Amino acid sequence: xxxxxxxxxxxxxxxxxxxxSCAASGFNFNDYWMGWVRQAPGxxxxxxGEINKDSSTINYTPSLKDKFTIxxxxxxxxLYLQMSKLGSEDTAxxxxxxxxxxxxxxVMVTVSS
Amino acid sequence: DVVMTQTPxxxxxxxxxxxxxSCRSSQSLLHSDGNTYLSWYLQKPGQSPQLLIYxxxxxxxxxxxxxxxxxxxxxxxxxxxxxxxxDLGVYYCFQHTHLPYTFGAGTKLELK
Numbered sequence: 500x501x502x503x504x505x506x507x508x509x510x511x512x513x514x515x516x517x518x519x520s521c522a523a524s525g526f527n528f529n530d531y532w533m534g535w536v537r538q539a540p541g542x543x544x545x546x547x548g549e550i551n552k553d554s555s556t557i558n559y560t561p562s563l564k565d566k567f568t569i570x571x572x573x574x575x576x577x578l579y580l581q582m583s584k585l586g587s588e589d590t591a592x593x594x595x596x597x598x599x600x601x602x603x604x605x606v607m608v609t610v611s612s
Numbered sequence: 613d614v615v616m617t618q619t620p621x622x623x624x625x626x627x628x629x630x631x632x633x634s635c636r637s638s639q640s641l642l643h644s645d646g647n648t649y650l651s652w653y654l655q656k657p658g659q660s661p662q663l664l665i666y667x668x669x670x671x672x673x674x675x676x677x678x679x680x681x682x683x684x685x686x687x688x689x690x691x692x693x694x695x696x697x698x699d700l701g702v703y704y705c706f707q708h709t710h711l712p713y714t715f716g717a718g719t720k721l722e723l724k
Contacts, residue, residue: 536661544653544661544704544715560712600663600672 501525501601505593508606513586521578521595521603528576531598535569535580537591538605545591547580585610614639614707618716624724631692633719635705640685641668642709649709652681652690655718656701664703665690695721 507519521533534549548559550569557569566589568581578595585608592605615638625631641648650668653661663672665681668688678693692699700723705716 543718544655544706546706546713546715549713558711594660600666602660602662605660 501597501599503595503597503601503603505595505603505606508593508608510609510611511585512612513610515585516581516583517585517608519580519582519593519595519606519608521580523576523578523595523597526597526599528571529573533571533578533598534596535567535578536594536596536602538594539588539591542591547593550578582608587611613712614641614710614714616705616707616714616716618703618705618719620719621717622720622722624722625695626724627696628694631695631699631721633690633692633703633705633721635683635688635690635716637686637688637707639710641688641707642685647709648684649707650681650683650688651706651708652679653704653706654699654701655704656698659701661704692721697723 502524504522511517532549532551535547537545546560548569550557550571566584570579587610590610592607594605595603617636619634623631641650648668652665654664655661664675664679669681680691682689700721702718702720704718
């Protein structure tokens with residue numbers, strides 16, 4: 500069974516940084532592109548970006564390219580999202596999505612003083 | 613960016629009836645590799661989105677055959693036959709042909 504479990508969310512002050520993790524299991528992590536999607540409260544889905552199997556290609560939505568960094572550790576079957584210079588507009592549920600078609604349950608990030 | 617326009621915004625249906633959702637893209641979603649990277653997702657209340665359809669018309673593993681996707685180029689449709697209570701939620705189309713990838717704004721399926 501494919502499982503994607505996000506962690507690292509919580510309350511963070513404006514201007515600070517936060518790193519999310521997504522632990523993958525039940526499939527060969529090394530064989531799949533992985534990505535991140537977010538959803539602000541009561542809003543629709545926003546694609547953040549994706550990373551290929553060996554981290555040689557990483558694509559971002561342009562508005563987040565300078566704030567967010569996607570990486571992965573294939574030895575640990577883990578995907579990461581490093582977020583910096585956070586603002587209230589970054590308050591959202593962050594989902595990890597796999598090339599298998601599966602999504603995690605999401606992790607909430609709240610940016611507030 | 614490719615704009616994905618979903619209609620209607622909300623849809624009220626009676627159980628057992630058919631529902632149809634349209635998704636139009638501002639550019640053709642036909643990739644140079646010959647594939648059309650258009651997917652459909654359902655987000656049930658309080659849950660993460662779940663993949664229903666990929667490559668415009670292929671049902672994901674375990675998805676009921678009551679769901680069908682069709683279309684090409686810029687016009688796509690998701691049909692749900694014999695709507696059941698577990699089909700209720702918000703449906704999103706998603707294109708991953710052109711960077712940055714983009715979602716439609718969603719269509720809320722409710723009971724009449």
